[in-house]
Amino acid sequence: MGCGDFRLTATAKKLARSGRSLQRELNSRGTSYREELDWFRRQMALDMLPREPICDIVGSLRFSESSSFYRAFRRWTGKTPQQ
16 A cells, blocks of 8 residues: 655646746745645554554655654653654
8 A cells, every 4th residue: 555656846747837836825824735745644644553563654644764753652652652
């Protein structure tokens, strides 16, 4: 199971706009693509964690490796995924 392509250009294309246009709109709302992607990954991880193995979550959310996911999860929640 994959959640798709998380690159800015791919997301912008799905929204029928340019990457720069999407960046400008997010900036005008006081956020950035990176912040929005981080929020999305957090929400998905919290939703998936009770029913999916961590290795599947890592792959689905396009983390480069498990340690990257663990660091992000600790940053989001102050806990490890197992806690």
